[in-house]
Amino acid sequence: MSKKVSIIIPVFNRENLVLETLDSIVKQDYPNWECILVDDHSTDNTVKVIKAFIESDARFSLYHRPKDLAKGANSCRNYGFGLSKGFYIQWFDSDDLMLPSHISSLIDAIQTTNSDFAVGDSQNFIKGKGLSTKPYTTPRLAGSINATTYGMQGIGWITNDFLCKREVLYQVSFNEDFQTDGDEYNFFTQFLHLNTNGVWVNKILTHRRLHEQSLSASIDTNSKKYLWKIAIIKFVTARDIEIYDNYQLSKWFLSGYMQYAFTLSLKGHVPPFFNKSFLIIASHFGKKQALSFIGSIFSALLFKRGYFLLKKAIQF
Structure with missing residues (x-):
């Protein structure tokens, strides 16, 4: 049967x-x-x-x-x-x-x-x-x-x-x-x-x-809605797979999150999960790189700058 x-x-x-x-x-x-x-x-x-x-x-x-x-x-x-x-x-x-x-x-x-x-x-x-x-x-x-x-x-x-x-x-x-x-x-x-x-x-x-x-409107990959959505997917998935100890993939997701978060900040938006990001980024990249990420976000929000700090943060 x-x-x-x-x-x-x-x-x-x-x-x-x-x-x-x-x-x-x-x-x-x-x-x-x-x-x-x-x-x-x-x-x-x-x-x-x-x-x-x-x-x-x-x-x-x-x-x-x-x-x-x-x-x-x-x-x-x-x-x-x-x-x-x-x-x-x-x-x-x-x-x-x-x-x-x-x-x-x-x-x-x-x-x-x-x-x-x-x-x-x-x-x-x-x-x-x-x-x-x-x-x-x-x-x-x-x-x-x-x-x-x-x-x-x-x-x-x-x-x-x-x-x-x-x-x-x-x-x-x-x-x-x-x-x-x-x-x-x-x-x-x-x-x-x-x-x-x-x-x-x-x-x-x-x-x-x-x-x-x-169909009438193509996806605007530079819009706040799209950037916000991808940042959420990257961060939440990185967090959800921590228990599996796949650091390569976790870092890939977090690197993506940091890049989308930075782009949002350049547009004047505090990125999702920003207040929760330091610890998980520090655990995978190190405290110095986590601090560089935090600095890049504040630089982007306040001065529309900070890409150099972002590059330091996402180095594997």
Whole structure:
């Protein structure tokens, strides 16, 4: 008998999109699954349309994020994991589409290679315009799945691509403090310190939706919003992986944090986590370099200068 897969989907305000996602799950050629939807307190008709769709299929269940948990997809993912019963875990997004052999292809790869997880591939699409680019085009070489290569973005995947045995997931969870994208990047960087017994499945198994409203304006990599987001991802991930003693990767993240923090300071913004940065930077780079970083931030904020101090701080 086939082993059950738990598909866990966080949902927020997807009344016009989520039914396409659920329909793609129903069409899977692997029938032994449960789908746990966790609503993040939607303010539109998402809950209503989901209830109408799932009432005739007991494999679906709908829950609401408990109010004592932080808002966001990560809390919903963790909560859904706690409710799940499957031998395998598949996190998925509420606006994307599983191709019919998504689950079966990943499970077949796990079983054939005696792996703990499998990573498929995705292709972006625009409704009414067809398929577009791929989210990641990094090489998928045998033996390349490890925390350092992933963390330094030598390889990559989206959450939808990943299917895993639940037994190897208990030691890591999604960071619920994240309120920005990059949450899955943080999660998989942590996970790969614990387990690298994975296999690539070089087959498009997911169509990832690109929204029209996001296409008209390209990402401004010099905006405060973007710089702030990347600084948070760098700092939080460096902090989260400290327990794994991967100093090379920790220093890489902290070096990135310092550079983005400095750029924000040049624009007149006190960077995120600045008041917590000294100790962690000192522990990886030394006190002198941590002091140089602090000095560079004050120089940037007050005088729009300080690059020389920053260079001293980030020397490996």
